[in-house]
Amino acid sequence: MTTNTQKAPYKNEALTDFSIEENKKAIQEAIVKAKAALGQKYPLYIGEEKIYTEEKIISINPGNLDEVIGSVSKGTQELAEKAMQVAVETFETWKKVSPAERAEYLFKAADLMRQRKHEFSSLLVLESGKNWVEADADTAEAIDFLEFYAREMIRLSETSIHQPLTQIAGEENKMTYIPLGVGIVISPFNFPLAIMAGTAVAGIVTGNTVILKPADNTPVIAAKFVELMEEAGLPKGVLSYIPGDALEVGEYLVEHPKTRFISFTGSRAVGCRIYEKASKVQEGQIWLKRVVAEMGGKDGIVVDETADLDAAATAIVAAAFGFQGQKCSAGSRAIIVDSAYDEVVGKVIELTKNLTIGLPEENAPVGPVIDQKSVDKIMKYIEIGKEEGTLVVGGSKADGNGFYIEPTVFVGVSPEARIMKEEIFGPVLAISKAADWKEAIDIFNNTEYGLTGSFFSQEDARIEYALETQHCGNLYINKKCTGALVGAQPFGGFNMSGTDSKAGGYDYLLLFTQGKLTSRKF
Known part of the structure; x- marks a missing residue:
């Protein structure tokens, strides 16, 4: 027998606001x-x-x-x-x-x-x-x-x-x-x-x-x-x-x-x-x-020159480094059009450098990865990244009695680079430059995965093109590519992202x- 409460429209469980002292x-x-x-x-x-x-x-x-x-x-x-x-x-x-x-x-x-x-x-x-x-x-x-x-x-x-x-x-x-x-x-x-x-x-x-x-x-x-x-x-x-x-x-x-x-x-x-x-x-x-x-996935955020670049940079950093990048939906790639590239990269670098590393129990923005095996895999990819792009933030293990790795950003990365195509599952972001927004979407699709993605733009025609063309199970417009909500955003992807x-x-x-x-x- 269903209760009246259960018959009411479904509503997601509220998240806790930890800025409130009581919480x-x-x-x-x-x-x-x-x-x-x-x-x-x-x-x-x-x-x-x-x-x-x-x-x-x-x-x-x-x-x-x-x-x-x-x-x-x-x-x-x-x-x-x-x-x-x-x-x-x-x-x-x-x-x-x-x-x-x-x-x-x-x-x-x-x-x-x-x-x-x-x-x-x-x-x-x-x-x-x-x-x-x-x-x-x-x-x-x-x-x-x-x-x-x-x-x-x-x-x-x-x-x-x-x-x-x-x-x-x-x-x-x-x-x-x-x-x-x-x-x-x-x-x-x-x-x-x-x-x-x-x-x-x-x-x-x-x-x-x-x-x-x-x-x-x-x-x-x-x-x-x-x-x-x-x-x-x-x-x-x-x-x-x-x-x-x-x-x-x-x-x-x-x-x-x-x-x-x-x-x-x-x-x-x-x-x-x-x-x-x-x-x-x-x-x-x-x-x-x-x-x-x-x-899993090799998810990315595409940004064109008409986008709110502050919002895009914030989304890129949040999607790349939330839970240390250990999400199948993590935005481990950013593809930015040439005319907005330098500005967005500068904002991403600044935001990433402001992230602090510490104990999760103290609510540090960046905590540890899960184990030593993960550390070894991520550090191996960071070394690969040094050969494939320019390291601008991080790149090393971090201090602490745990499995801590610095949030790491590579820029100038080729669309064919391993760090642009292979899932790392750690706090590593690769950024690639595209000549225009259509090429950026082509670069986004250049992976065997197809789980989540984002497109940042203020042009409706471009957004419609992205909605049709970006090949992933969950596509978000002008928002980060992590954080699907039960009932509102059914979650799952294409190709090697699963069934x-x-x-x-x-x-x-x-x-x-x-x-x-x-x-x-x-």
């Missing part, structure tokens, strides 16, 4: 409380059991390497198989639960998370290295996904005929959407609450059972979410939690003949491997597995269902 004090107190609870041990969740294993995944604060966030039990192939058997068995009862009842668990979880917003945000600050604003947005988006997908499940279920079928005299023809089966959710570190929660509950609310394998860098946030779903009353076995090795656990489950779908967010390389492994029909498998993948699944959109839940046509003759 600032609240997040600071939440961080202190979270730090006092660090170092706990977390079990696997498989059906009725909470299993503590001897081998652990140790989660470390990337901004303070002396701080252990927690130790999470590490799954094995044997435990992955156990989770699969539980999920298969539970699916037989869960798929029969009414859509409204399934949605109610999400509404309850959304309410609980809303009450504890700063609690979740503080853990994001400590485990993933997000500052207050980035962490708050992550938590708000998780609430949005819970609320939005619950409403969507009800909407879909209350529509007796989901497609306008041609009616035939003497027959009743209906199309309904039924769940697929057991899904594997492999979630990323960069939105370890929002994307992890959103992908998990999309599968759950549509009647599937889900095995969650979170990112190794942020397993404690995922464990806290699983606890929350348990508190919301979600039946045992609907959601299993099994962190573990990418091959021993992740690939084993991807290849498993009982796996019906895989929902993955991460790198192009891993996404392509999952796609390949999932395509092979295993012995005993009686379906083709569905893969829902979001695989064009639009998370937070009105068709997203259908990806976790299969259409069943029934035709009854009277």
Whole structure:
């Protein structure tokens, strides 16, 4: 039964204004409380059991390497198989639960998370290295996904005929959407609450059972979410939690003949491997597995000479260096027309130099990247960039007991340069010059990705051309290319950015269902 509140028009969760002293004090107190609870041990969740294993995944604060966030039990192939058997068995009862009842668990979880917003945000600050604003947005988006997908499940279920079928005299023809089966959710570190929660509950609310394998860098946030779903009353076995090795656990489950779908967010390389492994029909498998993948991007902002150049420069810096560039939507390229190039570059340099680096818990604009592997990869690309362009800001590791790298800007970069075409996933911005706005759009399209992009201009004809021609899943006009809102800006891209699944959109839940046509003759 839907409440009047749930029937009201959908509204995104409000972001916290930390310029208000009361809010600032609240997040600071939440961080202190979270730090006092660090170092706990977390079990696997498989059906009725909470299993503590001897081998652990140790989660470390990337901004303070002396701080252990927690130790999470590490799954094995044997435990992955156990989770699969539980999920298969539970699916037989869960798929029969009414859509409204399934949605109610999400509404309850959304309410609980809303009450504890700063609690979740503080853990994001400590485990993933997000500052207050980035962490708050992550938590708000998780609430949005819970609320939005619950409403969507009800909407879909209350529509007796989901497609306008041609009616035939003497027959009743209906199309309904039924769940697929057991899904594997492999979630990323960069939105370890929002994307992890959103992908998990999309599968759950549509009647599937889900095995969650979170990112190794942020397993404690995922464990806290699983606890929350348990508190919301979600039946045992609907959601299993099994962190573990990418091959021993992740690939084993991807290849498993009982796996019906895989929902993955991460790198192009891993996404392509999952796609390949999932395509092979295993012995005993009686379906083709569905893969829902979001695989990153090489996103860019195009600026022409008619644009508000101050606004464009501000957007470029925000999109490039928000959460240290560790977003699949990060604007790691800027393509600026010749006549505006020097002015925009000057503004970008000034804004970047004004960014301060420090602890996320102190709300520094720039914090750490996630781990040493990321540091090594980013620094390698910075060295490549020194050969491909002119380094004007940054270019070095930064001080601090963590994985800190200076916000880095290269100018005069060729459209064919590696730092203009390959995803770096760090605080590195490459700027290229175009002869005119059409050439700038051509340069933007010169990549194998197609996730997000921006076009800055005041000319309507040019904007219309960009809307038609810039090839990406999410295109923004006169605004930055990060920060998609659930329900308003369904998120997902083209080409090697994934399978064009639009998370937070009105068709997203259908990806976790299969259409069943029934035709009854009277």
